[in-house]
Amino acid sequence: MSGTTATVGTRVRRRRSRRREEGFDRPRFLKLYSTLVYLYLFIPIAVVVLFSFNSVKSLQSFQGFSLQWYDDFLSDPTLRESLFVSLRVALITMIVATVVGTALAIGLVRARTRWSPAANILMLIPLVTPEIVAGISALLIFSQLGIHLSFWTIVIAHITFSISYVTVVVRGRLASMGDEVEQAAMDLGATRFQAVRLVLVPELWPAIVAAGLLVFALSFDDFVLSFFTTGEDSQPLPVRIWSAIRFGVSPTINAIGTLMMVVSLTAIVAAVLVPRFFGRKESGIKVLTGQEGG
Amino acid sequence: MEQATVTGTGSGPGGDGNGEAIRLEEVTKRFGDFTAVDAIDLAIHRGEFFSLLGPSGCGKTTTLRMLAGFEVPSEGRILLEGEPVEDVPPYERNVNMVFQSYALFGHLDVAGNVAFGLKRRKVPKDEIEQRVAEALELVSLGSRAKSRPAELSGGQRQRVALARALVNRPAVLLLDEPLGALDLKLRRQMQVELKQIQREVGITFVYVTHDQEEALSMSDRIAVMSDGRVVQCGPPEDVYEHPTEEFVAGFIGISNMLEGIVEGPGTVRVGNGMKVAAPLPADCDRGDTVQISVRPEKIAVDEDIESGMVAMRGRVISRIYHGVNTQITVDLGDGAHLVALEQQTYTASADDRWEEGMEISLGWHPENCLVLR
Numbered sequence: 274m275s276g277t278t279a280t281v282g283t284r285v286r287r288r289r290s291r292r293r294e295e296g297f298d299r300p301r302f303l304k305l306y307s308t309l310v311y312l313y314l315f316i317p318i319a320v321v322v323l324f325s326f327n328s329v330k331s332l333q334s335f336q337g338f339s340l341q342w343y344d345d346f347l348s349d350p351t352l353r354e355s356l357f358v359s360l361r362v363a364l365i366t367m368i369v370a371t372v373v374g375t376a377l378a379i380g381l382v383r384a385r386t387r388w389s390p391a392a393n394i395l396m397l398i399p400l401v402t403p404e405i406v407a408g409i410s411a412l413l414i415f416s417q418l419g420i421h422l423s424f425w426t427i428v429i430a431h432i433t434f435s436i437s438y439v440t441v442v443v444r445g446r447l448a449s450m451g452d453e454v455e456q457a458a459m460d461l462g463a464t465r466f467q468a469v470r471l472v473l474v475p476e477l478w479p480a481i482v483a484a485g486l487l488v489f490a491l492s493f494d495d496f497v498l499s500f501f502t503t504g505e506d507s508q509p510l511p512v513r514i515w516s517a518i519r520f521g522v523s524p525t526i527n528a529i530g531t532l533m534m535v536v537s538l539t540a541i542v543a544a545v546l547v548p549r550f551f552g553r554k555e556s557g558i559k560v561l562t563g564q565e566g567g
Numbered sequence: 568m569e570q571a572t573v574t575g576t577g578s579g580p581g582g583d584g585n586g587e588a589i590r591l592e593e594v595t596k597r598f599g600d601f602t603a604v605d606a607i608d609l610a611i612h613r614g615e616f617f618s619l620l621g622p623s624g625c626g627k628t629t630t631l632r633m634l635a636g637f638e639v640p641s642e643g644r645i646l647l648e649g650e651p652v653e654d655v656p657p658y659e660r661n662v663n664m665v666f667q668s669y670a671l672f673g674h675l676d677v678a679g680n681v682a683f684g685l686k687r688r689k690v691p692k693d694e695i696e697q698r699v700a701e702a703l704e705l706v707s708l709g710s711r712a713k714s715r716p717a718e719l720s721g722g723q724r725q726r727v728a729l730a731r732a733l734v735n736r737p738a739v740l741l742l743d744e745p746l747g748a749l750d751l752k753l754r755r756q757m758q759v760e761l762k763q764i765q766r767e768v769g770i771t772f773v774y775v776t777h778d779q780e781e782a783l784s785m786s787d788r789i790a791v792m793s794d795g796r797v798v799q800c801g802p803p804e805d806v807y808e809h810p811t812e813e814f815v816a817g818f819i820g821i822s823n824m825l826e827g828i829v830e831g832p833g834t835v836r837v838g839n840g841m842k843v844a845a846p847l848p849a850d851c852d853r854g855d856t857v858q859i860s861v862r863p864e865k866i867a868v869d870e871d872i873e874s875g876m877v878a879m880r881g882r883v884i885s886r887i888y889h890g891v892n893t894q895i896t897v898d899l900g901d902g903a904h905l906v907a908l909e910q911q912t913y914t915a916s917a918d919d920r921w922e923e924g925m926e927i928s929l930g931w932h933p934e935n936c937l938v939l940r
Binding site for chain 1 (some may be wrong): 635636637656657658662663664666667668670671672673674675683687688691732737866
């Protein structure tokens, strides 16, 4: 009798120590909990992707594999035009916001005036402004100034919010670099401008590229801001989809959604991977989130 | 022209006849209300290894940055090889700097880093290649020319920073605590190497450090700084053996200070009431309060005390074993403490003679102590 208890005791102890070797005393439900969270996050996406390949016009039952909805999308000239509008808006936004945002980041980190703390905080406001507010105010300003809503009003609105994203990413990187690198360049004969061009920008390049691609992804699938600033013609894809849905939902939506997701994902994956192509042993995620040391 | 003068001065370090590389005249730097550097005068000779030594905040780095051109003096003149340079921007000064953080360019490989300065000066391509190779050879990094800074160890990065500055053959090389980030062993090794390299290239080095041992072992001359002023300037032996101020005596090495009052010619009464013979400076009068400074290694213990020594008794209050020696602190009463060193010798190990609480005698030759006001 006493022998049995002893063996049970050792078995329990052994099991405990094995669990400890796996990690810390991790509660078991953690695995289950994480799985549920991930299912919650990805089931809607998976459904969209799955039904984009459905062979029948149903959003409830999957009958078989087909590419007909992709074909529908690509053969629809208005949808195709909207795709190109979205791509063009995203591209221009990316280029302008990257240049302006980087310049702003350099100014904010390097300028030492009593205004810089305030300027640093003000810069964050576009990030936390509800998009609907930004959209309405953009619309009001354009109409006050008598600017006709067009492709360019969308671009201007997108650039406004994108600059802050670029600045946040680049500023994190810049602050961790310190200013001795530029001083070293000047010490070695570079003028102030050359120090920025030959050393600072190349040093920041991974962060700049990552920020640019991030902004591209954000601009490409933006709806709210685009909705308020789009005129009669050149509607970006999300706005076009929204107006199409009013006349009934077609499974083409799933195909478009899947394609848009692919474009955005590509940009984000590139943003993560690009820094590695510069021969540095740091992950792009760290560049994006700004958690890196000197 | 600048290259000729630098390569031409082949003579050893500290050559007084070579003229001045740098002269500071009444140089002051203020940041708002704070005076970082307070009217300092310095002359640094060509080919000299000159150290600015002091605790953090003493103005040594600000002085170096004024030499580099990153700070403009509020007052005073800076002459580089006889030419005033206060208003010359960093990129037009014939000086180069080794930064504390190394500040290497991560997007360039080692050779690219070293070539940076030469490219800015439009040196012909084949000459750049040759000089970069020579500079990397000088710091024993010839094989790492294609590496990125991120792939190098701390010591190697430090050498790249050194090569990147030296390759330009500056009139003066400025070093801002360049060994601060290295571990102790590597730091010792780099101290020797830096000194060797300096002898080899014959360039004037201005070296900023807070490490007194580093300054003593490498420099031809040291300027000890405190609160924005140069407190004492001279060869390491002078600064160590003959500190002119209490601050210098206290900052460099372990120093024993005994407060006392001048009793008469050559006599001081110290805190515990004992009268002590000491070499008084000429301007000391009866009744003046002075500090007597004795280096621990000049103190003899018990049977080592010789005739003619000043001797006092006290109680051992602590013993710190350092390996090569043991540091014992002796309480002389009335708050007066002295630190003595017990050396390892071929007959005795340094930890078997005295215990805490024991009464011992300490003694020193009067000529080995210094009286500071």
